[in-house]
Amino acid sequence: MPARSDRAMTNGEATVRRVALVTGAAQGLGAAIAKALHGAGHRVIFADIDVAKVEGVVAKLQSDDAAAVAIDVRAKPSIERAAAICEERFGPVEILVNNAALTRATDFFDLSIDEWDDLMAVNLRSHFLTAQVMAAGMMERGFGRIINMTSVAGQRGGPGVQGLHYATSKAGIIGATRYLAQLFAEGGVTVNAIAPGPIQTEQTALAPPDRVARVAAQVPLKRFGDPSEVGALAVYLASDAAGFVTGATIDINGGILMR
Numbered sequence: 001m002p003a004r005s006d007r008a009m010t011n012g013e014a015t016v017r018r019v020a021l022v023t024g025a026a027q028g029l030g031a032a033i034a035k036a037l038h039g040a041g042h043r044v045i046f047a048d049i050d051v052a053k054v055e056g057v058v059a060k061l062q063s064d065d066a067a068a069v070a071i072d073v074r075a076k077p078s079i080e081r082a083a084a085i086c087e088e089r090f091g092p093v094e095i096l097v098n099n100a101a102l103t104r105a106t107d108f109f110d111l112s113i114d115e116w117d118d119l120m121a122v123n124l125r126s127h128f129l130t131a132q133v134m135a136a137g138m139m140e141r142g143f144g145r146i147i148n149m150t151s152v153a154g155q156r157g158g159p160g161v162q163g164l165h166y167a168t169s170k171a172g173i174i175g176a177t178r179y180l181a182q183l184f185a186e187g188g189v190t191v192n193a194i195a196p197g198p199i200q201t202e203q204t205a206l207a208p209p210d211r212v213a214r215v216a217a218q219v220p221l222k223r224f225g226d227p228s229e230v231g232a233l234a235v236y237l238a239s240d241a242a243g244f245v246t247g248a249t250i251d252i253n254g255g256i257l258m259r
Contacts, residue, residue, distance in 0.1 A: 016240055018145075019090045021045040021082065023073050023130065024100030026054040028201040029149065029230050033097055036231025037238060038066050043090040047071040047082050048100070065090075073100045073126035079133045092141065093134045095238045098127045098173075099149045103203065106163045116165045123169035127176050131191075135180070139187025145238045146184075146191040148177050152253050155195060170195075174249050181247030190246035192237050197253025200224040220255035 020037045024030035025046035034057075038044045043065045048054035051070045058068040069085050072078040086093050101123045106115060127148055138144025153162050154170025174193055181191040198204075198215050204224060216223055233252055236242055251257060 017041050017043065018094040018238070019043045019045075019086065019092065020095035020097065020238065021047055021069075021086050021093045021134075022097040022099055023047050023071060023126070026050045026057060028203065029196065029199060029227055030097070030099040031057050032227030032231040033099060033147075033234045034066075035061070036228065036235050037095065037097075038063065040235045040238075042095065042238070045069050045082065045086045045090070045093075049073075071100075073098075073130065074121040076129050076133065079126075079129050083133055092137050094138065094141075094143060095145045095147070096130060096134050096138075097147045097149070097234060097238075098130055100126055101149065101169075102166075104163050104166050106165070108164050111163060111165060119165045120169055123166070124172045124176070127173060131180055135184055135187075135189060138189045139184060142188040144184065144187070144189030145242075146180065146189065147234055147237050148173050148191070148193040150174050150177070150193045150195045150249060152195055152197045152251070152257050155249075155251075155257055155259075177249065178247045185246060190237075190243065192242075192245060192247070193249040194230060194233055194237070195249050195251050195253065196225060196230055197251070197256045198224045199230060200226055218256060219253075223254065225252060225254055 020042045022030055022034040025034040026048035034044050034046045045067055046054050046058050047069045049072050055068040058066050067089050069082045071082040083093055102119045104119055150173040151170040153167045154174055157167045177191050177193040184191060198219060204212060230252055
């Protein structure tokens with residue numbers, strides 16, 4: 001891993017410069033989180049199944065500290081390959097952000113077994129596989145940050161927050177986060193989840209304006225969150241300052257769910 005003296009200046013403050021890998025980084029929250037980590041001085045692998053799209057995101061940064069890598073989070077060999085490319089380019093993964101996900105709102109009675117299995121493979125099984133590939137090395141080096149992207153849908157459930165399979169996958173991520181946080185703690189690896197509420201992304205822009213307005217009206221802050229706000233939270237959880245935070249699911253939802 002990069003030496004503790006390997007530091008970058010961010011907003012006038014010195015931060016430890018580490019190596020991050022973000023899945024689902026071609027768009028939306030994944031791209032925002034990867035960009036935020038890069039902006040904080042880290043070396044970042046933008047990983048996605050859509051190679052052309054993620055390469056376009058990285059090209060715009062014009063930085064030697066960002067690279068695009070193809071990954072299929074459903075397949076362990078693909079994850080191992082991405083981790084190996086990361087290590088060759090920047091060093092071993094120290095910050096892992098599990099963001100890749102499918103979003104589906106299929107009606108319960110129309111939901112097929114194949115669709116259930118496909119979504120679970122991307123949304124939930126991938127968290128098990130990426131941790132299995134990368135966490136052992138983190139523990140050997142005595143430092144690691146794993147950030148799992150869940151959702152308010154996994155906390156609230158019910159119609160109106162995507163389909164049963166989506167909500168179930170996001171609830172499963174919360175359970176996996178707690179389990180892995182305890183398993184990896186002695187090795188200096190923290191595991192936390194971020195649970196966004198309504199966030200303004202490319203998908204939101206495609207939604208009917210009246211539906212977007214109805215959702216925003218339900219949020220106490222009366223707006224959608226910005227992806228950069230989620231990125232800032234991820235930067236904190238990846239930092240040394242968050243070393244005593246583990247097993248937590250942190251809400252960033254404008255107050256739509258208060259616990």
